[in-house]
Amino acid sequence: MKKWTKNPWVLGIGTTVIGGVLLSLALDWINGVDWLSTISTVMRFILNAAIAFLNFKIKVWWLLIVIAVIVIALFIVAKISDVYSKDVTPxxxxxxxxxxxxxxxxxxxxxxxxxxxxxxxxxxxxxxxxxxxxxxxxxxxxxxxxxxxxxxxxxxxxxxxxxxxxxxxxxxxxxxxxxxx
Ligand SMILES: [Zn+2]
Incomplete structure (x- = not known):
């Protein structure tokens, strides 16, 4: 597997798009497929999408944590530089x-x-x-x-x-x- 395919965004969007295509194909052939199989396909798609979404959420959380850390770090740096600028001898x-x-x-x-x-x-x-x-x-x-x-x-x-x-x-x-x- 290439590195980019392991990217959470690619995986998430890919799963959703491919899943959507498969679902529409399944709907096109709905008459030829028995109901139980279709329902199980739909259920599996929903389950996969849910897992992909949850996976996504975790990655977004990581992103949010990284952003929060950066914001906090910038805040601390600003505070420290503020203290130093106050201590600068006139x-x-x-x-x-x-x-x-x-x-x-x-x-x-x-x-x-x-x-x-x-x-x-x-x-x-x-x-x-x-x-x-x-x-x-x-x-x-x-x-x-x-x-x-x-x-x-x-x-x-x-x-x-x-x-x-x-x-x-x-x-x-x-x-x-x-x-x-
Ligand atoms: Zn003198």
Whole structure:
């Protein structure tokens, strides 16, 4: 037997078609054949067709299972890639230093409970040596580098202002012009 004849579709359709032809031939010769023989032929045909159909059904079930497995696999892959894409580090996380308000600033990002990033540990650093500046001078109104011994006028509002400016830079550079990202 050739391979293609073992194919369930070929077997199923073949059985049905050949069975149908045989039945019509049997009906043509119905007068020449005694009733019991015809009935038994019809019964046998119905039985064969039923078996072929059941066989078919099993194969279709296999096909459905394969399709279901593929769909489930695709679903899992989609879910996993979704999780990974959520874990991808946003590009703006590399932006951790800038010059605003006449000071050099450095900061890090920390993640809030809802998964958003926020600027934290924002502080001015020395423009010459990069060391973190220390608040000091008379009435704490200066920022001093302990290494270079330079002092610069300072206002406490600078921290808030700098953070606002940096957030605005992030928005403009990394999020187009969409607000509050
Ligand atoms: Zn310095």
């Amino acid at each position: 590009t703006f996380l590399h932006y951790t230093k800038d010059n605003v308000l006449g000071f050099s600033w450095e900061w890090v990002y920390s993640k809030t409970y809802d998964g958003k990033y926020t600027i934290s540990n924002l502080h001015p650093v020395c423009t010459k040596c990069g060391m973190r500046l220390k608040q000091g001078g008379s009435y704490g109104l200066g920022m001093k580098c302990l290494r270079c011994n330079t002092t610069k006028d300072w206002k406490d509002s600078f921290i808030t202002d700098a953070q606002m400016l940096i957030n605005d830079n992030i928005r403009k550079k990394y999020f187009d012009t969409q607000p509050n990202k």
